[in-house]
Amino acid sequence: MLENCKSAKERWGGVSKLIDQWLEERQEMLVRFCALGEIRHFSSEDPSQGRKVKTFFEILVDYTSAGHFEIYDQLIREGNSYHDKDALEAANGLLETIDATTELILDFNDKYLETDDLTSLAADLSTLGEAIESRLEAEDCMIEVLHSAHHDQSQKTTS
Numbered sequence: 001m002l003e004n005c006k007s008a009k010e011r012w013g014g015v016s017k018l019i020d021q022w023l024e025e026r027q028e029m030l031v032r033f034c035a036l037g038e039i040r041h042f043s044s045e046d047p048s049q050g051r052k053v054k055t056f057f058e059i060l061v062d063y064t065s066a067g068h069f070e071i072y073d074q075l076i077r078e079g080n081s082y083h084d085k086d087a088l089e090a091a092n093g094l095l096e097t098i099d100a101t102t103e104l105i106l107d108f109n110d111k112y113l114e115t116d117d118l119t120s121l122a123a124d125l126s127t128l129g130e131a132i133e134s135r136l137e138a139e140d141c142m143i144e145v146l147h148s149a150h151h152d153q154s155q156k157t158t159s
Contacts, residue, residue, distance in 0.1 A: 032056040042118035075146040101135040
C-alpha cells in the first residue's frame with residue numbers, strides 16, 4: 001500500500017497543491033498504519049500503544065474528511081468544468097466504494113475511541129487494511145478520470 005501511495009504522489013504530485021497535501025497526509029496515515037501492523041500483541045496496559053492507535057485514528061479521520069469535504073468535490077467540479085459525463089459517471093461508482101469504506105472507518109474509529117480494550121485490534125486492523133486498500137484504489141481512479149484525464153487540456157488553457 002505504501003509503495004502505491006508513493007507512485008500516486010509521483011503521478012499527480014505538483015498538479016494541485018490541495019491534492020499534493022492530501023497525498024502527503026495519505027502517506028502519513030499509511031506509515032502510521034504500517035507501524036501499528038508491526039505490533040504483534042496489543043495490550044490495554046501499554047499506554048504507548050493506546051497513543052499510537054489514537055494518533056493513527058486522528059490522521060485517518062482527518063484524511064477521510066479531507067477527501068469527502070475538499071478533494072472529491074474539487075475533482076467533480078473539474079469533471080463538470082470539462083463536461084466529462086463518462087468521468088462523472090465513473091466517479092459516482094467510485095464514490096459508492098469510497099462511502100462504504102468511510103462507514104467502516106468511522107465505525108472503527110468510534111469503537112476504539114470509546115474503549116481502551118485493544119484485544120481485538122489486530123484482527124480489526126486487518127479488516128481496516130482491506131478497506132483502506134479498496135479506498136485508495138477508488139481514490140486513485142477518481143484522480144485519474146477526473147483530474148489527470150484533463151491535465152493536458154488544462155495546460156493548454158493556461159499557456
